[in-house]
Amino acid sequence: MKIFAKRKLDFYAGGICLVFFLLGFFTVNGFKWNNLxxxxxxITGDEVTYISSGYYSLKTGRNFFNPEHPPLVKSIASLPLLFLNPALPAFTNKPFIKQSFPYTDYSFAHEGEIKNNQWNYGRLFLFNDFNNPDLIVFWARTMILLFNAGLLGLVYISIxxxxxxxxxxIGLVMAAILPLSLAYGSxxxxxxxxxxxxxxxxxxFAIFLRRLTDKKGGLASFILSAIFISLAILAKTTSLLMLPIMLTVGLVYLLANVQTRALWWNYLWSLIMMSVIICLTIGAVYWPNVRQMSGADISEQVGHFLPAASPASLQPIYAPWARTTVLFLSQGNSFVRGLGEFVLNIFLNVKRADLSEQHKIYFMGHIYGRLGAPIYYYPVLIxxxxxxxVLTLMLMAKILFFKNWRKLKQLDLEFILLLSYALIFLAIAMYFNLQMGLRYVLPVILIAVFLVGKILSDNWAFPLAGRYKISVKKATVFLLIIAGAVNLxxxxxxxxxxxxLAGGTANGYKIAVDSSYDWGGQDLKKMAVWLNENQVQTIYVDLFTNAQPAYYLGDAYRPYKTGIDPWPMSGSYVAISAQNYQTDLASNSLAKQKYFTMDNLVDRVGQSIFIxxxx
Known part of the structure; x- marks a missing residue:
């Protein structure tokens, strides 16, 4: 009991991480494990390629599929699959031909591999007769969910x-109970x-800077900073944005606190060594995924993504430099070739940000294309x-921050660095046109809840309503309990x-869909159950999904494109996903078939499929 009394907050934190894991586990895996x-x-949209390409790269040592994203998350999710050992499609030299389900030919053209035909490969890998897609997804999700729960614990310890x-x-509880966290973290x-x-x-990195200026050593903080920077970049390339922000805030901090030239040289030397550790970590994580790639393989890959034969006017300004750099690194050993693949990954992400790469975006009744949605897209979703x-807690923290900021201790280096990154990240996300769901600004939201936790804790006894004896403590605990209960x-x-504020989950599709509501058919399994329960023999399906609906729906499945295909015979069931329904409605594709309105809705499967x- 003495140990618990002394470390009760640590035990609470461990319990929160466990609840996060269990709630996420049962959300994505359900309870019928004998019939997954x-x-x-x-399986959701992006999982099709992340799971298949991650396992493919670890198993074969080739990084042709999904090279535009770094391998860390994909590799972690694929670790249990190495023991499950699902079959990989065999590669052949025949011309690439898109196959349809059910598959009769379990081979894949090498041409499709080189050209990163990841979606067709992912479906062929998952939904063939030799593999169990639901078991593969079960273990991949469980592994990444366990890893994310552990990361939450590390964030708690660090904060x-x-x-x-x-x-x-306080920050951990808010982060763990956010529906966004439970959805995307699972x-x-x-x-x-x-x-x-x-x-x-x-x-x-902030701890490292502070210990450097305090002359307290700090080797551990230096190493941990370098490793976490590396892993963040290896999880998603947009994390590179941290580097200029870290350097800028660090420079300002040192100018205000460092008086000796020796400390400046120490800082410069530390940055050089940190860069070396980051490169070594990136190369080490990439190595298992590129170990069987030759320089000729990478040259062929670069020839597809950055072709030298293209007219100069049609090439991005960075293309020649990118091509030269990647080809130079491809001549090294497998470790150096991994760095080359990382450089290619960076330029592929720059290419994705180009206006010509923009997807259609549905937002509040309108379809937006190359120029992206309005600047208030992310604020509205937040x-x-x-x-x-949680919004109330954020508002409380904002009021307290500006009301008592002179008395608060929160304006320290760590607070400023986290706040700077969040604000700059949000500003860039609002400016650029990759607006396909709130997940793109998830770093901003998670940083915000931990900053809110800091402000609320510093004002723990502050009276919000003295007449009613309501303090920040009572209001915070009450709101967090309500937030947790709402998740049930x-x-x-x-x-x-x-x-x-949006009219509840049932009406959320009217604001935004895609990964914010209907991410590639997450309710497809529920639809199969609905067919059985209602004894429906045939259903016309217009779903936004990268999975294979026929695998789940069987002989009842009929592919259908609303507004294009002929009107089904009288008495036929038609299933339309929220993503397709809203994009077709907003672009007037449903004008020919105005019967498909919510007034004529027969049923709803989960939240994302309308019947x-x-x-």
């Missing part, structure tokens, strides 16, 4: 080290993992997809969650 085909959530355990616990995607690793990198209780009513629709019946 009808249990939990179906407690720079501030105090109460600040860290899937094999990059955003949640990279966000937590970015927080760890920023915190430990206000409508975060629980009202949201379960398992954390991905589609919208708060009351109609033709008259």
């Amino acid at each position: 085909k009808e249990s939990g959530l179906a 407690a080290k720079i501030w105090d355990k109460r600040s860290a616990l 899937l094999v995607i990059l955003d949640f993992t990279s966000s937590l690793l970015s927080i760890l990198a920023l915190v430990w 206000l409508t997809k975060l629980p009202v209780t 009513f949201i379960y398992p629709d954390f991905l589609s969650y919208y708060n009351l 109609f019946k033709t008259p």
Whole structure:
């Protein structure tokens, strides 16, 4: 009992991480483990390529599929698959031909491998007769969820080290109970993992700077800072944004605190050594994924993504330099070739940010294309997809911050560095046009909740309403309990969650869809159950998904494109996903078939699939 009394906040934090893991586990995997085909959530859009390309790269040592994303998350999710040992498609030299389900030819053209035909490969790998896609997804998700729960614990420990355990616990509770966290932290995607690793990198870099100026050594903080920076970058390339922000804030901090030339040289030498550690870590993580790639393989890959034969006017300005750098590194050993693949990854992400790469975006009744959605896209999603209780805590913290900022201790190096990164990240996300869901600004949200935890903790006894004896402590505890309890009513629709300001989850699709609501058919398994329960023999399906609907729906499945394909016969069931419904509605593709309105909705599967019946 003495140990518990002394470290009770640590035990609470461990319990929160465990609850996060269990709630996420049962959300995505369900309870019918003897029949995973009808249990939990179906594989979502990006998971098709992340799981398949991650296992392919680890197994073959070739990084041709999905090279535009670094390998860390994909490799971690694929570790249990090495023991499960699912079959990989055999590569042949025949011309690439897109296959359809059910597959009769379990081979894949080398041409499709070189050209990164990742979606067709992913479907062929997952949904062939030799593999069990639901078992593969089960183990991949469980592994990444376990890793994310561990990262939450590390963030708590790190925040407690720079501030105090109460600040860290408040932030941890908010981060763990966010529907966004439970949704994205349970899937094999990059955003949640990279966000937590970015927080760890920023915190430990600040600790390193402080110990450097205090002349207290700091070898451990130096090494941890370098490792977490490396891992954050290896989780998602956008984490590179940390580096100029770290250097700028660090420079300002040193100018204000360093008086001797020796400390400046020490700092410069530390940055050089940190860069070496980062390069070594990146090369080491890439190595298993490129160990069987030759220089000729990489040259062929570069020839596809950055062709030298293209007219100069059609090439990005960086293309010649990128091509030369990657080809130079490809001549080294497998470790150096891994660095070459990382450089290629950076330029492929720059290419994705080009306007010509923009997807269609549905937002509040309109379709946006090359120029992206309005600048208020992310602010609206933040206000409508975060629980009202969490928004209230954020508002409380903002008021307290500006009311008592002279008395607060929060304006320290760590606070400023985290806040600077969050604000700059949000500003860049609002400016650029990759607006396909709130997950893109997840680092901003998770940093915000830990900053809120710090402000609330520093004002713990502050009276909010003295007449009623309501302090910050009482209000915070009450709102966090309410937020946690609300999750019991949201379960398992954390991905589609919208708060009351948006009219609730059922109406959230009217604001934004894609990964904020309907991410590639997560309710496909539930639809198979619905067919069986309602004894539906045939259904016309218009789903936004990278999975194979026929695998789950069987002979009842009929592919259908609303507004294009002929009207089904009278009495036919038609299933339309929220993503397709809203994009077709906003672009007037449904004008020919106006019957598909919510007034004629027959049923709803989960939140993301609408069922109609033709008259």
